[in-house]
Amino acid sequence: MSEVKKVLLAEDNSVLSLLLKFKLEKEGYQLFIAVNGKEAIEIVEAHSPDIILTDIMMPFVSGLEVISHVRYKLEIQTPIIVFSSAGQEEMVIKAFNLGATDFMSKPFSPNELSIRIKRLMR
Template structure:
């Protein structure tokens, strides 16, 4: 699992830093995008093993990001979506678009690490 590449799309810089530090501690390479548009650039450039994305972001939302990865790139990279808005419709949309997992904010970093490991295990 060490050295796996993860793109983290999160517009809250404090949260993204906390998650980056926690995931780096596990040996992952983290690429942070402060919005969905930059996440697309990072995904195209680094071909990550996993994508973590907030739903509510500037320029390109997390749902649009999921759609881009599944419909444009047509790649099966696991995607974990998170949101502070626990709206059932949005969660269902994320899964319909091809998300593999969902977490509600506030995120529990240790739970996120467990879910990341599980998603990466399913792939290989």
């Protein structure tokens, strides 16, 4: 049997977090949820997730700072999918320049997210 894949979800919208938690746990992932970027960094350091899902705009530490910390301080190449509301093209470009692997514009389909996660964890 293969080992359970660990997913970090950094999202400050509790409704979206619950929806994704239900969807991803149903698919067999072990989910870690952070409500801000500071918690996200702590979870990355403590649990080494197999994939990171992060909103760009979060309290305390932004998703961009999470990406930067993972790529440059920890030097980890874990896939990172970034979420952002429409109209934040500049932030999305920054996210890719910092090392984001993929991007999804909010609102998005949980099914599409699931497909992207599977593709990146092959």
